[in-house]
Amino acid sequence: MIIVRDFSRELVKHSPFASGESSLDRWLKEQSGQQDRRNGVRTFLAADEAAVRVAGYYSTVTYELTPEDAGETFGRIPRYPVPAVLLARLAVDRSYQGSGIGRLLLFDALARLERNSHDIGFELVVVDALHEDAACFYLKYGFRRFLDHELKLYMTTKDLRATFAADLT
Numbered sequence: 363m364i365i366v367r368d369f370s371r372e373l374v375k376h377s378p379f380a381s382g383e384s385s386l387d388r389w390l391k392e393q394s395g396q397q398d399r400r401n402g403v404r405t406f407l408a409a410d411e412a413a414v415r416v417a418g419y420y421s422t423v424t425y426e427l428t429p430e431d432a433g434e435t436f437g438r439i440p441r442y443p444v445p446a447v448l449l450a451r452l453a454v455d456r457s458y459q460g461s462g463i464g465r466l467l468l469f470d471a472l473a474r475l476e477r478n479s480h481d482i483g484f485e486l487v488v489v490d491a492l493h494e495d496a497a498c499f500y501l502k503y504g505f506r507r508f509l510d511h512e513l514k515l516y517m518t519t520k521d522l523r524a525t526f527a528a529d530l531t
């Protein structure tokens with residue numbers, strides 16, 4: 363059974379992990395523990411309980427959109443940077459891809475952010491897709507492209523709340 367759980371350094375240490383994107387694999391192995399300890403980046407794991415290994419992960423971090431970037435997309439230049447959350451990484455190990463774990467992780471992230479949005483102010487959830495395939499994955503679930511950044515996508519907190527308010531996962 364696959365469950366989404368809090369970060370575990372031990373589980374990461376003992377898991378082979380190869381998503382096909384070496385930068386995402388390396389980050390999990392080499393950076394996630396340190397970032398978790400420092401409270402800089404939060405990482406959540408899709409754990410295969412039977413195999414005792416990581417099947418996938420995502421991480422989130424605070425983010426600010428420049429007034430210029432926000433202005434080009436929303437039609438007005440705000441006076442201040444726009445507070446956001448960055449869904450910084452999302453990856454599934456190759457041997458688990460195509461079985462719904464990417465969707466499980468994305469929905470877990472969005473439901474979690476919806477809950478957090480009641481306590482912490484942010485206007486957008488932002489994703490930097492690594493390539494067009496990944497962008498298509500996010501578009502499928504309601505993200506929209508920034509006008510002049512093809513691989514940068516967002517979901518407004520308003521839409522997040524409308525879609526993920528009552529745990530619809």
Ligand SMILES: CC(C)(COP(=O)(O)OP(=O)(O)OC[C@H]1O[C@@H](n2cnc3c(N)ncnc32)[C@H](O)[C@@H]1OP(=O)(O)O)[C@@H](O)C(=O)NCCC(=O)NCCS
Binds near residue numbers: 453
């Ligand atoms: C992109 C990724 C996270 C998808 O995870 P996954 O577990 O294979 O995806 P799922 O099985 O949950 O698929 C959910 C849906 O998304 C679609 N999908 C999956 N990968 C997709 C892709 N690359 N492009 C477009 N759609 C995709 C599936 O067809 C499925 O749709 P369906 O329910 O209508 O059949 C995974 O392929 C991955 O880790 N890739 C390498 C790392 C990467 O590129 N991460 C994104 C970084 S921005």
